[in-house]
Amino acid sequence: MVSTVTGSQTPKECEHEFTFTDCMYTVGKGEKAKTLVSDISGRVESGLILSIMGPSGAGKTVLMKMLTLEAGPGKAHGSLRLDGQPFTPALYKQHCAFVAQHDSHAAFLTAREHLAISTSLYQHQLGPAERAAAVDELLEHMGLTSCQHTRAGNELVRGLSGGQKRRLSLAVALSKNPALIFLDEPTSGLDAAAAASIMTFLKESASVKRTAILCTIHQPSYKVFSGFDDTLILASGRPAYYGPAAALGEYCDSLGEPVPPGNSPAEHMLELVNKDFRSPEAVGLVLDAFRPTAGPAATHAFSPLPKTNQAPFPRQTWCLLRKLCKLTYKDPTLYLGRAVAFLLANSFFAVVYIRARVVKQEQIVSRMFLTMWLVGVPAALGVVSTFALNGEVQAVRREVRDGMYHPVAYVLAHTSLQLPMMVFLAISAIGVPAYAIADFNASNFVQFTLVYALMLWAFECIAQLCSLLRNLLLGMLGFLNTWFASFLFCGIFLRKTDVIWPFRAFTYLLPLAWAFPSLNYFEFIDYESIGGAEACSNVTEAGCFDVLGANGPPFRCPDLQPQQCLGLTGPQVLVSLGETYEMIDLDVSTAREALISLAIAVGWKLLYTAWLMRQCNETAVPSTRGRGKSAASPEPPARRDASAV
Numbered sequence: 013m014v015s016t017v018t019g020s021q022t023p024k025e026c027e028h029e030f031t032f033t034d035c036m037y038t039v040g041k042g043e044k045a046k047t048l049v050s051d052i053s054g055r056v057e058s059g060l061i062l063s064i065m066g067p068s069g070a071g072k073t074v075l076m077k078m079l080t081l082e083a084g085p086g087k088a089h090g091s092l093r094l095d096g097q098p099f100t101p102a103l104y105k106q107h108c109a110f111v112a113q114h115d116s117h118a119a120f121l122t123a124r125e126h127l128a129i130s131t132s133l134y135q136h137q138l139g140p141a142e143r144a145a146a147v148d149e150l151l152e153h154m155g156l157t158s159c160q161h162t163r164a165g166n167e168l169v170r171g172l173s174g175g176q177k178r179r180l181s182l183a184v185a186l187s188k189n190p191a192l193i194f195l196d197e198p199t200s201g202l203d204a205a206a207a208a209s210i211m212t213f214l215k216e217s218a219s220v221k222r223t224a225i226l227c228t229i230h231q232p233s234y235k236v237f238s239g240f241d242d243t244l245i246l247a248s249g250r251p252a253y254y255g256p257a258a259a260l261g262e263y264c265d266s267l268g269e270p271v272p273p274g275n276s277p278a279e280h281m282l283e284l285v286n287k288d289f290r291s292p293e294a295v296g297l298v299l300d301a302f303r304p305t306a307g308p309a310a311t312h313a314f315s316p317l318p319k320t321n322q323a324p325f326p327r328q329t330w331c332l333l334r335k336l337c338k339l340t341y342k343d344p345t346l347y348l349g350r351a352v353a354f355l356l357a358n359s360f361f362a363v364v365y366i367r368a369r370v371v372k373q374e375q376i377v378s379r380m381f382l383t384m385w386l387v388g389v390p391a392a393l394g395v396v397s398t399f400a401l402n403g404e405v406q407a408v409r410r411e412v413r414d415g416m417y418h419p420v421a422y423v424l425a426h427t428s429l430q431l432p433m434m435v436f437l438a439i440s441a442i443g444v445p446a447y448a449i450a451d452f453n454a455s456n457f458v459q460f461t462l463v464y465a466l467m468l469w470a471f472e473c474i475a476q477l478c479s480l481l482r483n484l485l486l487g488m489l490g491f492l493n494t495w496f497a498s499f500l501f502c503g504i505f506l507r508k509t510d511v512i513w514p515f516r517a518f519t520y521l522l523p524l525a526w527a528f529p530s531l532n533y534f535e536f537i538d539y540e541s542i543g544g545a546e547a548c549s550n551v552t553e554a555g556c557f558d559v560l561g562a563n564g565p566p567f568r569c570p571d572l573q574p575q576q577c578l579g580l581t582g583p584q585v586l587v588s589l590g591e592t593y594e595m596i597d598l599d600v601s602t603a604r605e606a607l608i609s610l611a612i613a614v615g616w617k618l619l620y621t622a623w624l625m626r627q628c629n630e631t632a633v634p635s636t637r638g639r640g641k642s643a644a645s646p647e648p649p650a651r652r653d654a655s656a657v
């Protein structure tokens with residue numbers, strides 16, 4: 013049995029301190045309730061690194077999520093305090109930063125550009141020269157000066173190495189000057205040398221920047237482990253050791269399990285508590301031997317937490333807009349690549365329907381269907397946005413939680429760029445295919461383009477909404493299904509009135525049904541003389557298709573088959589088509605339809621914004637209820653001292 017440890021004297025004065033006491037996390041209810049972590053306590057202060065280690069399934073991720081106030085499926089209990097104050101989402105936002113296990117940099121921005129953006133948001137009070145100096149200092153501090161102009165890269169684009177990316181993530185976090193940084197597995201996926209170099213930079217950041225660092229780590233090498241000040245080892249959700257990393261070897265001795273020569277204490281201890289290597293009873297003995305130590309009753313004196321103000325809202329929007337513009341220029345995925353894809357796809361359809369380029373009776377229906385393909389196919393390619401934005405939104409959620417900017421600033425910046433890009437995409441989609449190849453009526457080019465751009469924007473907003481689904485595949489399927497519903501219920505295949513409820517809602521809420529009538533109107537309305545089928549000349553003589561009286565609407569002879577003659581002028585054609593395809597209408601109010609399209613797009617955008625804000629604000633503060641008397645005013649635990657074991 014290991015003796016109870018009195019612990020070293022916690023410094024009575026320190027800059028900042030984060031404590032977590034008596035932490036417990038449970039999922040499920042009643043008989044199915046399961047405790048994932050329990051009885052976990054620890055503390056970390058400025059300048060020190062606390063590592064949370066444990067074999068796979070020990071509860072590191074659960075604990076890290078709980079400490080960073082991330083909402084999860086279960087209930088968190090315990091007391092978290094920063095400088096003695098209850099740890100709230102607001103305190104987290106102001107004074108903490110999180111470095112996720114998977115870096116989420118914009119692949120096409122360089123290390124310097126990433127830091128320039130984070131610095132101008134976090135340190136907005138500095139002038140341009142001071143900010144540039146701050147970026148230089150961060151680059152130098154994290155050893156990134158030599159690769160400052162290298163883009164971050166991703167699986168497809170070469171860029172920074174894994175270790176450099178991790179250091180860039182740390183540098184971005186440091187640009188906030190946080191009191192506390194949480195790191196999730198900072199060395200995972202790195203080779204031994206890169207992991208050791210990360211450790212060096214972490215130590216330096218803690219001591220030079222006076223940051224408290226708390227990180228989870230799976231299996232540290234000796235070099236990495238020796239960089240930690242304190243360590244908390246978990247197994248089966250319980251603490252197996254908490255104290256100075258340097259004292260772990262002695263603790264193993266006291267357990268009667270000395271560290272074998274050539275092994276690191278961390279490696280040895282992790283084997284002692286790993287159920288894959290030892291029996292549950294043997295692991296249980298190690299866990300039972302651990303005695304948590306009560307903290308000293310002394311009150312601490314802390315330096316005041318720095319006053320951090322988020323950049324003013326217009327500045328946030330402006331910085332994000334600049335970042336997004338830069339990305340649009342450098343990253344072809346989102347817009348430039350799609351513009352080319354639209355051009356190629358629509359050119360294909362224009363060539364397939366090449367005979368319809370001559371406006372004559374036999375080709376009018378083909379021309380209408382060509383319009384449908386020119387509209388429908390690029391709309392479906394909005395799925396690319398769901399894919400691209402799913403990655404981006406993960407970074408946005410994290411940055412918003414870390415207080416870099418407000419989610420509405422991001423939505424505004426994104427929308428300000430998105431709107432002109434929709435016009436650009438519309439021109440790419442129809443410019444050459446519709447007007448050069450298919451010879452559409454150019455007199456309404458501007459109106460046609462604007463309605464088309466509005467329709468694309470509505471789909472873009474739907475794609476954005478789908479990108480919020482955490483499962484990318486479900487997001488993409490969600491978008492494609494919505495697009496398909498829009499296509500099916502656009503009014504060509506089914507009359508609105510024939511669609512049963514609740515499916516009829518699709519005919520009102522989705523964009524194609526509102527864009528298609530206007531686009532056909534703009535294409536056909538100005539044709540003054542349409543040649544073709546012989547029947548048409550007879551028809552004219554018979555008086556059909558004439559304007560009734562002076563101002564009446566055009567009409568078609570009741571006994572005339574549409575395939576014989578659809579009309580000699582654009583308005584007549586619109587009337588004829590409208591008899592078969594209900595949504596085509598000579599009397600369509602294009603302004604009204606455009607406003608409805610706009611309202612649909614704005615509706616989807618508002619839905620997206622609300623959901624994004626909800627995701628960004630999903631936090632869970634552990635409750636202290638139901639944890640007994642000690643939980644009401646828990647004391648932070650004392651660090652174990654090497655000499656005390």
Ligand SMILES: Nc1ncnc2c1ncn2[C@@H]1O[C@H](COP(=O)(O)OP(=O)(O)OP(=O)(O)O)[C@@H](O)[C@H]1O
Pocket residue numbers: 039046048066067068069070071072073074075085230
């Ligand atoms: N939502 C949940 N419902 C039920 N059990 C869960 C849930 N989340 C996690 N667990 C369980 O809690 C335990 C701890 O999981 P956690 O992900 O924290 O482990 P870990 O230490 O981070 O492991 P690794 O290093 O492999 O990531 C595991 O046994 C896991 O199966």
